[in-house]
Amino acid sequence: MSKKKTLTLADADLSLSMSKVSYLERLEKLQLKLSRIQQAYLFHGHKAVLVFEGWDAAGKGGAIRRINQALDPRSFKVWPIGAPRNYYLNRHYLLRFWERLPPEGAISAFDRSWYGRVMVERVEQLTPEYRWRAAYREINDFERMLVDDGTRIVKLFFHISPDEQMRRFEERLRNPLKRWKLTYEDFRNRARWSETEAAVNEMFAETSTEIAPWTLIPANHKKYARIAALEAVTKTLANGIDLDPQHLDHQTLDAADKHLNVERELIDSLRARTE
Template structure:
């Protein structure tokens, strides 16, 4: 079922910001929560997908890095999505995403995603209109199947103004450590800003569902965007999940008592929690 009130780009208050000291405190707290969530997912076998979409230079990568800092890479995977190679061009557009879905106990983040079908492929004319229009239904059904299979789906769209985007392009040009991020395509895509905005609005309207809603992130100020996006992730992934640390079983405690130089009092206290 489609979300009753899907987001619109005009909803984003791009003036929102957060002070650096407050940001650091919130960031640390959110990272601690993410670590607890990951432990709970590993123990209970939950799984989740986080979709990162947005304008070029909107801050997706910076947010992904802050999330990655908190999580064990053995059960957290980031998939950067670019143009499909020939193998996938000859197959259904969702195949390469099916192959990258998380197993039980894991979380996967997609830096760009299956929404390229109804944005890039639509605007650039890579796909006939009849096919990208079918993409809305295919994507909704894909995400419905994920949710029915027990996968939580969190979708984030980072929105910035054209002026802020140009400012960040210039920053990348001037900073030798960021120049690799700047490409000719970044500037070429700007000439189609209005076409992309139209595609984004229709994407929100047709794919923001009650089981996988879109979260619009005002991203003109990077710190505010990171904290806001991470709050959305924490809320969606922790809802209804027991985040309390899991207790050791009796067999493990017996082995610990036998092999470790620890007080019996510690073992007894841990055993009491288990029982």
């Protein structure tokens, strides 16, 4: 499987930022485009998987919420992924992800994903080296099968500096509404920053493929990161897709003409689009 040019965390320009005015303008446009994408996916039966990875407090949840705001929950599902329970510990690690893949017409977002195999399980030594190394091939094969089955994949990694992470930890400590996000594990994980960084860079090298490339999101500035994430999602999901509003069939238009008090010109114009 051909690989793209090797990506590393050092490629992220963490100084990138965005004004509030620019952020709100671009967010509105991107959320509208997401709504049109979802409508097209529902009509044509397309499906997509969004993978969100990154450092603790890097802003994955904030980006997911901005996507969630734009989409109908009946065909958009967010899967928060934590440590597997015993049922999955006794089975292949990809099983729980197979079970959560989207049906036709739907989009699924994974807040952490199968990449835990080659990051946290590697760093924490929860999996023997020969098994997490084999996961590179297994993951590439898994994603190839998804793409061959008509699923589009967007993989995002949110990168922040250690100093910015500590600032956000303090913010969570001080804010009662965010305090629930802060755990002992957040601080413990920092002790292995360099090991995790090496694991992430190797993950990029082994799994950023032509069909499922990684997108690195500079996330020191939350507004910039959210827009960069939504732009990456909409670019991949909209590529080659007709986003125009779908036409109504003649039976529906006949019923609308009979039961709704609308202008004849509107019905005639919509009827012409179906012919």
